[in-house]
Amino acid sequence: MSADQAGLLVPDPPVTSLEDYRDRGGGQGLERARELGPELTVKELRLARLRGRGGGGFPTGDKWASIRAASGRHRYAVCNAAEGEPATFKDRAILRANPYQVVEGLAIAALTVGAREAFIGVKASFGPEREGLTRAAQELARAGLLEGLTVSIAAGPDEYLFGEEKALLEVIEGNDPLPRLLPPFIHGLFATAPQLGWEAHAPETGHVAEHESNPTLVNNCETLANVPHILSRGAEWFRSLGTEASPGTIVCTIVGDVARPTVVELEMGTTLAELVERGGGPLPGRTLKAAFSGVANAVIRARDLGTPMTYEDMKAIGSGLGAAGFAVYDDSACMVEVARAFSRFLAVESCGQCPPCKLGSGQITNALEQLQAGRATDDDIERIGGWLRSVTDGNRCYLAVEEQVLVSSILQAFPDEVAAHLEAPCPLPRPILVPKIVDLGDGRVVYDERQARKRPDWTYEGEPAARVG
Secondary structure (H helix, E strand, O other), rough: OOOOOOOOOOOOOOOEEEEEEHHOOOOOOHHHHHHHHHHHHHHHHHHHHOOOOOOOOOHHHHHHHHHHHHHOHHHHHEEEOOOOOOOOHHHHHHHOOOOOHHHHHHHHHHHHHHOOOEEEEEEEOOHHHHHHHHHHHHHHHHHHHHHOOOEEEEEEEOOOOHHOHHHHHHHHHHOOOOOOOOOOOOOOOOOOOOOOOOOOOOOOOOOOHHHHOEEEEEEEEEHHHHHHHHHHHHHHHHHOOOOOOOOOOEEEEEEEOOOEEEEEEHHHHEOOOOOHHOOOOOOOOOOOOEEEOOOOOOEEEHHHOOEEHHHHHHHHHHOOOOOOOOEEEEEEOOOOHHHHHHHHHHHHOOOOOHHHHHHHHHHHHHHHHHOOOOOOOHEEEEHHHHHHHHHHOOOOHHHHHHHHHHHHHHHHHHHHHHHOOOOOOOOOOOOOOOOOOEEOOOOEEEEEEHHHEEEEOEEOOOOOOOOOO
């Protein structure tokens, strides 16, 4: 990237006030969106080929157009800043560096889809990020830049599913993070239109006779942060970065067995190996064995570390870019132990609305624990395979798919390690802590050690239960 593009989404020094933001060009994207109008704003995003940065990579312009085309008199816009994917810290890095661009991007989204009310979902434990978002929203409103748009901060729990868009809407409405059946563009915020199936909470209140669906746009924090820059600088400028199919920059996290864990903004198409080097490279005397883009995709073997970080290239090796948060492990780590740790995380974080997911992931985790201890048999391996095939039955969200894809890929990629555990306890008895990040900076990462004590009912061993009823 050129000098004026470096630190685009994660500027250094950070933006500390609206005056500072406007001195750096802030506000020009919103002004341009008002000049263009909704149709041409969507066209500009399509020309830029901006894709969602939350993990799916869906074209942003198409997503906005679908909300505009949806039926219903009321629409809402939502920013998903409830970051919880293991090995990921990019949204918090963006919000600490410049929350104003996120609020401006959300305002542009609301203007474009016709929403008069917008929400930002963020975890209550993200103190600096909530403070920055609140300050940015208040300053933009006082300056008249939001022109009547109401932006509310919805603080929610630490549960992994809070970041799932259908569960995010539930939290904004005051419920637990339990994914609803229908996606936000069909069954949005405060909708009174009926859904299929049963509900895990009381029916929505409202004018039920009107059956409003309230189509709701949900975009990731990083996606929205890109929008003001695209509108102020133009689609052609954005496409000059990255690759043809995956243009722009991406904010990456690298943790695990590297010398200096970090968050860094890179052009799309940069290789995973280069990201590892940005993290200081492998630990002295060690060789990298595998990498994981959070817990949402298949394992990436060491031979594929030269893969460019784009949606297409990561898919071509059988994995995915996800949220560009990577945990890497070297030859001191046991892949069966990694599978056990990641499977347990997903089993615990499963909400229980879909029994095949909650029960199946739990059974898979139990079997992997037996395998790790050297007490499993070939029959246990077959049973794991059966549970992996059925764990996604009737799933409301993607968590069960993550369990299926991640565990299956590890067992298939490292058959020799699996076989060794059938003969004796683990030859590499190094405990693996799921890299759920609490803080990251100056080459040091802090993981959530409480996660290892979290129970499947979302209480914690050794702590009083906080949930009643």
